[in-house]
Amino acid sequence: TQLLEQSPQFLSIQEGENLTVYCNSSSVFSSLQWYRQEPGEGPVLLVTVVTGGEVKKLKRLTFQFGDARKDSSLHITAAQPGDTGLYLCAGDTTSYDKVIFGPGTSLSVIP
Amino acid sequence: GAVVSQHPSWVICKSGTSVKIECRSLDFQATTMFWYRQFPKQSLMLMATSNEGSKATYEQGVEKDKFLINHASLTLSTLTVTSAHPEDSSFYICSAGGGGPGELFFGEGSRLTVL
Numbered sequence: 001t002q003l004l005e006q007s008p009q010f011l012s013i014q015e016g017e018n019l020t021v022y023c024n025s026s027s028v029f030s031s032l033q034w035y036r037q038e039p040g041e042g043p044v045l046l047v048t049v050v051t052g053g054e055v056k057k058l059k060r061l062t063f064q065f066g067d068a069r070k071d072s073s074l075h076i077t078a079a080q081p082g083d084t085g086l087y088l089c090a091g092d093t094t095s096y097d098k099v100i101f102g103p104g105t106s107l108s109v110i111p
Numbered sequence: 112g113a114v115v116s117q118h119p120s121w122v123i124c125k126s127g128t129s130v131k132i133e134c135r136s137l138d139f140q141a142t143t144m145f146w147y148r149q150f151p152k153q154s155l156m157l158m159a160t161s162n163e164g165s166k167a168t169y170e171q172g173v174e175k176d177k178f179l180i181n182h183a184s185l186t187l188s189t190l191t192v193t194s195a196h197p198e199d200s201s202f203y204i205c206s207a208g209g210g211g212p213g214e215l216f217f218g219e220g221s222r223l224t225v226l
Contacts, residue, residue: 010152031213042117042204042217043155050212088154092213098145099213104154 003027004102006089012108016078021105023089024071032072032091033099034063043088046074079109114138115207117218124195125226131191132221134205140185141207145215146178149202161188161205195225 005024013019023032031050035043047056049065049072056063060083062075076083089102114137124130134144142163147155159180160168167180177199179191192199202222206215 031211033213033215035217040202040220040222042115042206042220043215045210045214045216048211048214086152086154090213090215098157098160099215101155101157104152106152 003093003100004089004091006087006102006105008105009103010106010108012110013079015080015109015111019076019079019107021074021076021087021107022071023073023102025091026070027093028069029091029093030069032065032069032089034072034074035088035090037086037088037104038084043086076107079107081109081111083107084109115141115205115216115218117205117221119221120219121222121224123224123226126196127194129191129193130195130223131189132203132205132223134188134190134207134218136186136207136209136216139207139209141188141209142185144182144188144205144207146180146188146190147204147206149204149220151202155204158190163188192223195223197225199223200225 007022033048034046037043047063052067052069054065060077064073087105092099116135118133144161146158158173161180161182163182169175182188204220206217
């Protein structure tokens with residue numbers, strides 16, 4: 001059973017389109033992170049959200065943490081080919097002593 | 112930000128040989144590091160938690176005698192794949208905490224191919 005679910009699993013869009021990736025759980029998270037991983041490299045931290053309802057922006061990326069701290073979303077505006085990669089959400093809960101990763105969303109942005 | 116470095120970035124070996132992968136924290140001390148395995152277009156699968164000065168904690172289903180982990184200093188953890196077989200071919204990644212709560216810094220990953 002996945003503690004963190006992500007949707008969609010795969011996404012292929014044209015350059016310039018908008019998209020949203022979702023990360024959901026039945027557990028409450030103390031904090032939640034989003035990472036982007038490019039092929040053949042390790043994941044890179046994009047953002048951490050810790051407060052329920054929090055919204056953070058990173059250029060064309062908008063991250064939101066759910067009020068109950070059980071879910072999060074990542075919205076990309078005007079996607080570019082450089083946004084291509086595997087997006088992973090991860091979080092730590094009071095129930096587990098390790099960071100839990102979602103299954104990932106593989107994004108392809110076609111020029 | 113904190114930097115974690117892995118070496119080698121890729122390695123090809125013959126079946127039956129052992130391969131060692133190093134994970135270093137370059138500008139901070141890491142009492143705990145994590146080792147993951149990743150298959151193409153899939154998420155990270157935690158293999159074990161490496162603890163400085165003590166035994167590693169392995170996840171269920173991971174053979175500790177197969178994947179030897181040593182964390183002899185605060186800046187270095189090593190993963191040795193012993194008697195490697197083709198099914199051990201994978202992308203291995205290490206990480207260490209060093210930022211805010213739950214935040215991890217990852218190495219570049221090591222691609223292992225066993226012939």
